[in-house]
Amino acid sequence: DAGVIQSPRHEVTEMGQEVTLRCKPISGHDYLFWYRQTMMRGLELLIYFNNNVPIDDSGMPEDRFSAKMPNASFSTLKIQPSEPRDSAVYFCASSLPPLNRAYEQYFGPGTRLTVT
Amino acid sequence: LAKTTQPISMDSYEGQEVNITCSHNNIATNDYITWYQQFPSQGPRFIIQGYKTKVTNEVASLFIPADRKSSTLSLPRVSLSDTAVYYCLVGDQYNFNKFYFGSGTKLNVKP
Numbered sequence: 589d590a591g592v593i594q595s596p597r598h599e600v601t602e603m604g605q606e607v608t609l610r611c612k613p614i615s616g617h618d619y620l621f622w623y624r625q626t627m628m629r630g631l632e633l634l635i636y637f638n639n640n641v642p643i644d645d646s647g648m649p650e651d652r653f654s655a656k657m658p659n660a661s662f663s664t665l666k667i668q669p670s671e672p673r674d675s676a677v678y679f680c681a682s683s684l685p686p687l688n689r690a691y692e693q694y695f696g697p698g699t700r701l702t703v704t
Numbered sequence: 705l706a707k708t709t710q711p712i713s714m715d716s717y718e719g720q721e722v723n724i725t726c727s728h729n730n731i732a733t734n735d736y737i738t739w740y741q742q743f744p745s746q747g748p749r750f751i752i753q754g755y756k757t758k759v760t761n762e763v764a765s766l767f768i769p770a771d772r773k774s775s776t777l778s779l780p781r782v783s784l785s786d787t788a789v790y791y792c793l794v795g796d797q798y799n800f801n802k803f804y805f806g807s808g809t810k811l812n813v814k815p
Contacts, residue, residue, distance in 0.1 A: 630807055679747045679748075681747065686798060695748050695749065697747060698747055
C-alpha cells in the first residue's frame, strides 16, 4: 500500500494567489481529514469527510479555505486568496470507520506551504 | 473536550526505558486514549491506543490507572531513531472533531 499521497510536497506562492493542495487517501478508507500544523497552533483539524461528504468544517479558518472530495480517491484543499499567515504544513489523513472504538488515522507526508 | 497535559520535552539515552505521562483529568466515559509519534518533516504515526489497564504492542506499552485521569506511554530501550514528538490524544472515536493533538512531548534520545 502506498499510503496517503499528497501533492505538492512543497509550495511557494505569493500573497493573493490561489493554492490547491491534493490528497489521495488509502484505498478503502471511508474517512478523510485535512489538518494544518504550525509552531504557534500545533496540529489543527480543518475539515473531515465521510464517504466523500463533508461532515464537519468548523475548523476551517475562513471563507478563503474550501475543500472538496469529488470521489473516494481524491480530495483538494483550496486557499483563495492566499495570505502569509496561511504558511504552514498541511496534512491529509485517512482512516477506516472506528471498529469497537479502536481507531487510527494514517497521515500523509504533508505539503509545506509558504506564502510570501 | 478532554484536553491533555504533557511535558514539553524529555531527554534520554540510548538503551533506556522512557516513560511519558499524559494528564487528562476531564476524560469522559466513552473516551479512548491514543498516542501518536511524529518525526520531523513527516505526518504523525499511530503508536498505541487503550481504554483502561495496560496495552502492549511491538512498539510500546500504555499504562492507564483505574481512574483514567492520566496515562503513561512506555518506550522500552529507546534508540536515536525514537527521537520525535509524541502526542497524547483523548477522545470519543465517533467525534473526530474533538480530537486535540496539543503540543506533544519532544523526546530527545542521546547516544
